[in-house]
Amino acid sequence: MDRTIQELVSLLVNSTGSKELQDRHGTFSHHVHRLLALLNHPDPVHLSDSELSTHVEAVVFHCMLLAEMCRADLKQDLVKRCCVLLRLRKSICCHISQQEGWTMPSWGESSLQEKCHTMGKEVEDLDKAVLKATLHQILNTFSEAKEPLRQLVEEGGLLKKLQPLTATFFAHAQQMLRVADFVLARCTKTRTAREIHDSLEYLKSLLASLPPALTEMSRNPTHMSTAQQLQSLYHAWAGTTESLLQCFEETVSMHEFLKLSIQEMAKHKEWCDKALQSQDPKRLSKHATSLTSWARWVAEAAARYVDRTTDPIFRNGLLVWIEQLAKAILELKAAKALCTEQCSCLQTRDVFSRTMSCLMDTPRADLLSVADHLLVLTSDAVDSASQLFQSHQDKRHLHLDSIEGRVDSAALQAAIPPLYSPKTASETRSTFFASSPGKQEREDRERMQGGASRMSQMTKDMAVRMLHMTQFLRKKGPITSKEQLVACAKQIASDGQAFVTFGRIIAKMCLDKRCSAELLCATEQTHTISSQLTIVARVKAVTAESKSSSELLVSNAQNLIQAVLHLLKATEAACIKLVHFPFHIWRVAAPHWRPLFGNSPCQS
Incomplete structure (x- = not known):
């Protein structure tokens, strides 16, 4: 296997002219992209010249350099895929050279498209294999990037241990630099590539400053300034490798x-x-x-x-x-x-x-289960909607004090100052609901009394019930009978109707017609799914127990949860355009305040 890699590399070096990867970032991704473009739209004119061979050779060359560093199974996978790619390239080139003598060009074009399609699939699979191998190299090299230098700094005063530790550290550092080159060859983002390049240059400067510091440390182990210099160098190395790792992660979704x-x-x-x-x-x-x-x-x-x-x-x-x-x-x-x-x-x-x-x-x-994490997901959405329900935005970034109620309140309270007392907020809500005329509004007011706290608690209850229903399918959790499952589903449906009321209230107050229409659409969808869940629960209550009917019931409950999430997001958008009431108490945010996250829902 190693001999095969060396032979392929030696053949490709003659055509590429250098064994080192090119300095320009994204070279591997560029060649893969151009190769796929040629194969997805095969044109004998372009395939017959050297363009196809140039891209294939560049891709295989990169793979062989990477395979030299990989473990046995990854190395074998890369070599096999590259051999297949080279054979397909040869087959396509022979096909094109023979196509001129054919009397049936349509059959020849069809056969060429099939070969190009097959080769395109191989290129995509090879790209995934290269990504896997690159991630392996990142993990193997950067997971313990600080350890060799830490040992070297700690034992820097002992001359007997200095030489082997130095050799180990520099070998590991060279491995890190080489892995970074492979990542750069995949990186297509200019900003990220520039950050990787700057970090690599800084690491190289740290490497150059290490030998003099170690020499001075070995001569005078008790010298405090040298020890401090080595410690500073270690912290700088650790911070830079951490930054590099973050940049590496940005190159892949x-x-x-x-x-x-x-x-x-x-x-x-x-x-x-x-x-x-x-x-x-x-x-x-x-x-x-x-x-x-x-x-x-x-x-x-x-x-x-x-x-x-x-x-x-x-x-x-x-x-x-x-x-x-x-x-x-x-x-x-x-x-x-x-x-x-x-x-x-x-x-x-x-x-x-x-x-x-x-x-x-x-x-x-x-990671992928909505039901298992619904407690966190929906409570955050409800809190965001409740905040926006009590807030309004203009060019001066005006806020109400309800922002203090997010799930991650510990972080946000440090960044967002309280705007006025909870008592004032409660009085504001009471004044608002009291101003809503009509019997339906009074019913809505009574149903929604308690504001954000009640809605948040209702959401948490829905999340817990959803989790218990999901666990019931796996024969786990507190639900042990069909009756309990049906009762749980009915309660979720009832809570869903509460969110329907919540959405209708916000839609009536929204000045933006488009946002209001979208919110009403989401509200009616939630109402329909909630009613459907109620019907399914009633049917389930009077039928014999079966796994399929239980799965249907849980599926409908999950659909309702998703509809509620969609409704809450639509509520967030609609709350930005709420009617401005004269009793609202506004306060301009402090000039130094900045949102904790990029696109805060409370930022205009």
């Missing part, structure tokens, strides 16, 4: 990153299971460490992604998931330490296996 990460975690879990069966503590420790490293990286990447996302619903869902994953990682570490010491103990192996399964269930189920 979060969805693709999570998908590949979960696949790799599943693979390491399978290897851990095999090591458990064979009672091999060394292999078990190796793959369990890799599994933990992937999980930790996923949690850290998601935590960094939380800081960039502006969607409060998605943000709070990620926060819950990150917390669960971090807890599962700690449990797996403890189980791994116990199992490697007592690998022959059946009970210990069972504990480790259950802990590992729990870790895998977290990203697979909880």
